Amino acid sequence: MARALSPRRKLISTLAAWTVALIIFxxxxxxxLTSFKTEPSAVAMPxxxxxxxxxxxxxxxxxARSDYPRFFWNSVVISVGSTLLGLVIAIPAAxxxxxxxxxxxxxxxxxxxxxxxxxAVAVMIPLYLLFQRLGLIDTKFGLVIALMLMxxxxxxxxxxxxxxxxxxxxxxxxxxDGATLWGEIIxxxxxxxxxxxxxxxxxxxILAWNEAFWxxxxxxxxxxxxxxxxxxxxxxxxxFYAKLSAAxxxxxxxxxxLGWFSQKQLVRGLTFGAxx
Amino acid sequence: MSTQSSRLAARAMVAxxxxxxxxxxxxxxxxxxxxxFRLYRLLSPDRTGWVGFNxxxxxxxxxxxxxxxxNTLALVGGVLIIxxxxxxxxxxxxxxxxxxxxxxxILVIAPFFVMPPVAASIWENLFLHPQNGLFSAxxxxxxxxxxxxxxxxxxxxxxxxxxxxxxxxxTLILLxxxxxxxxxxxxxxxxxxxxxxxxxRYIILPHMTRAITVVILIQTIFLLGIFGEIFTTTQGGxxxxxxxxxxxxxxxxxxxxxxxxAAAGGIIAxxxxxxxxxxxxxxxGRNLEN
Numbered sequence: 001m002a003r004a005l006s007p008r009r010k011l012i013s014t015l016a017a018w019t020v021a022l023i024i025f026x027x028x029x030x031x032x033l034t035s036f037k038t039e040p041s042a043v044a045m046p047x048x049x050x051x052x053x054x055x056x057x058x059x060x061x062x063x064a065r066s067d068y069p070r071f072f073w074n075s076v077v078i079s080v081g082s083t084l085l086g087l088v089i090a091i092p093a094a095x096x097x098x099x100x101x102x103x104x105x106x107x108x109x110x111x112x113x114x115x116x117x118x119x120a121v122a123v124m125i126p127l128y129l130l131f132q133r134l135g136l137i138d139t140k141f142g143l144v145i146a147l148m149l150m151x152x153x154x155x156x157x158x159x160x161x162x163x164x165x166x167x168x169x170x171x172x173x174x175x176x177d178g179a180t181l182w183g184e185i186i187x188x189x190x191x192x193x194x195x196x197x198x199x200x201x202x203x204x205x206i207l208a209w210n211e212a213f214w215x216x217x218x219x220x221x222x223x224x225x226x227x228x229x230x231x232x233x234x235x236x237x238x239x240f241y242a243k244l245s246a247a248x249x250x251x252x253x254x255x256x257x258l259g260w261f262s263q264k265q266l267v268r269g270l271t272f273g274a275x276x
Numbered sequence: 277m278s279t280q281s282s283r284l285a286a287r288a289m290v291a292x293x294x295x296x297x298x299x300x301x302x303x304x305x306x307x308x309x310x311x312x313f314r315l316y317r318l319l320s321p322d323r324t325g326w327v328g329f330n331x332x333x334x335x336x337x338x339x340x341x342x343x344x345x346x347n348t349l350a351l352v353g354g355v356l357i358i359x360x361x362x363x364x365x366x367x368x369x370x371x372x373x374x375x376x377x378x379x380x381x382i383l384v385i386a387p388f389f390v391m392p393p394v395a396a397s398i399w400e401n402l403f404l405h406p407q408n409g410l411f412s413a414x415x416x417x418x419x420x421x422x423x424x425x426x427x428x429x430x431x432x433x434x435x436x437x438x439x440x441x442x443x444x445x446x447t448l449i450l451l452x453x454x455x456x457x458x459x460x461x462x463x464x465x466x467x468x469x470x471x472x473x474x475x476x477r478y479i480i481l482p483h484m485t486r487a488i489t490v491v492i493l494i495q496t497i498f499l500l501g502i503f504g505e506i507f508t509t510t511q512g513g514x515x516x517x518x519x520x521x522x523x524x525x526x527x528x529x530x531x532x533x534x535x536x537x538a539a540a541g542g543i544i545a546x547x548x549x550x551x552x553x554x555x556x557x558x559x560x561g562r563n564l565e566n
Contacts, residue, residue: 014374025383043408092289100286115301117549119501121522122542126307149300210391212504231393248394259389
């Protein structure tokens with residue numbers, strides 16, 4: 001609903017919008033700036049936005065003291081793996097609910113979403129015991145399964161809202177041409193739904209990357225991703241600010257950069273079909 | 277378009293998701309329910325047996341319980357109010373034809389990508405810390421005593437941190453909704469002499485209803501289970517001042533190693549979540565109808 005503004009109002013609006021945006025972003029910026037400071041200047045009073053003695057030493061030390069590449073790789077495998085597996089299971093379900101809706105489809109969707117309302121802590125112990133019994137503790141496979149199930153309702157709901165926007169006539173036309181059910185899904189529907197699938201994928205990779213409860217509960221060392229890495233870093237008191245900031249930056253930068261690059265698709269995905 | 281065979285195929289395609297989610301939900305729930313009626317302490321593993329509703333009674337009669345219940349609802353309600361109200365205001369601001377809108381969006385969305393332990397530790401150490409935090413430096417530069425946020429206002433601090441994490445989500449959804457509103461309608465209203473407030477009240481706000489519904493629905497799902505932010509910052513304290521229901525369960529399970537009581541708490545939390553879900557669906561469900 002963008003409308004023309006007088007130059008004066010435009011200037012005021014621009015200033016106000018930038019101020020607000022910078023305030024929201026500031027904690028992240030401050031963390032990144034702190035990660036390049038020496039420890040004394042990180043806690044200098046009064047605080048310094050910029051210092052003369054920039055250093056990369058914090059990153060070098062975090063890198064040397066921990067096995068960052070392993071944590072990073074675990075994060076990649078777990079977030080991408082759980083998302084892809086979730087898509088494989090969710091695409092047929094969302095397709096069926098969008099194009100062959102029954103009386104109970106809406107209720108079914110709401111029920112799926114409501115499974116996410118169960119607080120994770122409430123079922124922590126049984127799930128831990130189950131995973132232990134199945135030998136899945138501290139395995140990437142176990143976490144892929146857990147995070148896939150955790151995010152499955154969101155994946156289904158997002159896909160459902162995308163699929164619903166695809167006009168049914170196109171499907172009927174393809175059916176007239178003799179397409180089978182699977183042919184319909186693979187050759188007609190999927191290409192049209194690809195942007196929606198991409199948005200869903202991105203959002204769920206981010207959710208899985210940032211998941212910090214099951215990753216901590218269900219891993220110890222081997223399969224621990226970056227969210228567990230950072231939790232182990234902040235646990236012992238007395239870790240210095242600059243190093244803590246560097247470790248934090250290393251944990252969030254990969255997903256921050258991915259998120260920024262895919263901002264447009266992501267925003268569309270985030271609306272969950274709320275905005276037509 | 278749905279024939280008998282296609283309906284059957286559709287059912288087959290939905291089945292795996294339904295079965296998996298059922299297992300994912302029912303197996304742990306059944307186990308939790310079982311433990312909640314059992315004496316099960318990790319510190320005295322040989323004493324076991326049925327205890328009826330004792331675990332529940334202990335949980336409900338614990339002095340922390342009502343506080344934890346209140347804190348849980350305060351956290352959900354507080355964050356919802358802050359993010360929706362600020363989200364609407366910021367969306368209105370950014371929606372104007374300001375310079376560098378694309379870059380603004382990048383700045384505003386950033387907190388959404390920050391994982392909870394990092395968000396909590398940034399706020400705890402770099403901002404709220406009484407000696408080295410930025411806020412205490414600002415307070416001191418005005419000659420004031422630094423505020424002990426996590427000691428004196430633990431619940432408000434947690435609400436603030438979580439609101440910061442979820443503000444981008446609310447803002448972006450509301451902004452997208454705003455951008456789909458046609459400007460002609462607003463211009464016509466303006467020409468008819470509608471004030472800025474009544475334009476907002478009667479045109480903009482109704483247009484955003486659906487988006488606001490989704491914000492509330494999705495955020496509630498995530499907010500009911502908030503755990504990491506409290507674990508990293510206040511550990512539920514001081515005392516029990518910032519203990520929520522999930523955190524109280526966690527304390528029973530991990531610190532007290534009383535699985536039976538923790539399980540009873542878990543069932544209570546699930547019941548609470550269901551009550552909240554029921555009112556949400558009833559109150560908001562019709563906004564989602566097409």
